[in-house]
Amino acid sequence: MNTITKEISQAIARLREAAPLVHNITNYVTVNDCANALLAIGASPIMADDPAESGDITAISSALVLNIGTLNRHTIDSMIAAGKRANECGVPVVFDPVGAGASRLRNDTVKEILELVKIAVLRGNISEVSFVAGLDATTKGVDASAADGRRDAVSVAGLVAEKLGCTVAITGAVDVISDGKRVVKIHNGHPMLSKVTGTGCMTTALVGAYAGANRDAFVAAAAGVASMGIAGEIAYKKAGQVGTGSFHIAILDELSQLDFAVMEARLKLDEA
Ligand SMILES: Nc1ncnc2c1ncn2[C@@H]1O[C@H](COP(=O)(O)OP(=O)(O)O)[C@@H](O)[C@H]1O
Numbered sequence: 001m002n003t004i005t006k007e008i009s010q011a012i013a014r015l016r017e018a019a020p021l022v023h024n025i026t027n028y029v030t031v032n033d034c035a036n037a038l039l040a041i042g043a044s045p046i047m048a049d050d051p052a053e054s055g056d057i058t059a060i061s062s063a064l065v066l067n068i069g070t071l072n073r074h075t076i077d078s079m080i081a082a083g084k085r086a087n088e089c090g091v092p093v094v095f096d097p098v099g100a101g102a103s104r105l106r107n108d109t110v111k112e113i114l115e116l117v118k119i120a121v122l123r124g125n126i127s128e129v130s131f132v133a134g135l136d137a138t139t140k141g142v143d144a145s146a147a148d149g150r151r152d153a154v155s156v157a158g159l160v161a162e163k164l165g166c167t168v169a170i171t172g173a174v175d176v177i178s179d180g181k182r183v184v185k186i187h188n189g190h191p192m193l194s195k196v197t198g199t200g201c202m203t204t205a206l207v208g209a210y211a212g213a214n215r216d217a218f219v220a221a222a223a224g225v226a227s228m229g230i231a232g233e234i235a236y237k238k239a240g241q242v243g244t245g246s247f248h249i250a251i252l253d254e255l256s257q258l259d260f261a262v263m264e265a266r267l268k269l270d271e272a
């Protein structure tokens with residue numbers, strides 16, 4: 001077993017022992033799935049998005065997850081207040097720029113958050129991360145299906161990692177994680193994951209859980225992405241034939257069963 005595979009597999013043991021509190025300011029489409037995914041992986045979720053309390057909740061949390069899926073003025077203010085507080089308190093911030101590139105409000109908000117808040121991990125699909133890279137992203141919605149597919153995820157991830165000084169995780173058929181120095185590709189997952197809304201948001205929440213229990217943001221990002229991929233491929237075997245509804249629930253079941261041994265045995269990773 002190579003070192004990074006071992007580190008990623010060990011990360012779940014640390015997570016389950018630490019049971020980190022993860023503060024989420026997220027969208028109303030997938031919020032319940034994110035809370036359940038966090039519980040399943042061994043973290044404790046808290047959703048709080050009023051600007052009057054978001055900083056205080058962040059201050060008692062081990063990680064902060066910001067997701068602009070259904071952003072509005074109220075949640076934007078909360079995200080910025082919580083993000084600044086996280087930076088003051090040394091709480092890692094994980095950012096999901098859902099739909100970046102699709103509207104002026106999303107684009108301006110992504111820029112504002114990245115200017116005001118130091119991010120530990122950025123997790124998105126290739127279209128969203130291409131927008132952050134300053135490339136002409138062709139986002140037409142919140143999933144990657146509208147992206148042009150021509151971008152090389154390894155170079156986009158590396159570019160954004162250096163630009164922002166953080167770890168970047170680009171998910172898709174093959175996931176790429178880069179911190180500008182280290183790069184891994186993860187080949188777990190199943191195409192049906194893109195037919196259930198929230199698998200990206202849950203992946204970002206899982207990265208938050210790992211970041212709350214593991215100091216190395218690169219390992220945390222890889223472990224979060226790998227967890228969704230591995231849970232997704234086992235869930236497909238058990239429930240995929242029934243349909244996307246059963247598959248959706250089976251993802252949570254498999255996340256709750258993940259441990260060091262499953263991660264170590266199933267992780268399909270290469271160092272790009
Ligand atoms: N074609 C695919 N094959 C295997 N896994 C996939 C595929 N598309 C997405 N995934 C997985 O689905 C999860 C969500 O990723 P993605 O669909 O890129 O996020 P988003 O929903 O934010 O666009 C990740 O674990 C990713 O690896």
Ligand SMILES: Cc1ncsc1CCOP(=O)(O)O
Nearest residue numbers: 027029069197198199200201
């Ligand atoms: C459909 C939708 N619309 C706004 S947020 C959202 C959920 C996106 O979730 P994911 O990026 O995990 O597919």
Ligand SMILES: [Mg+2]
Nearest residue numbers: 098142200201
């Ligand atoms: Mg998404």
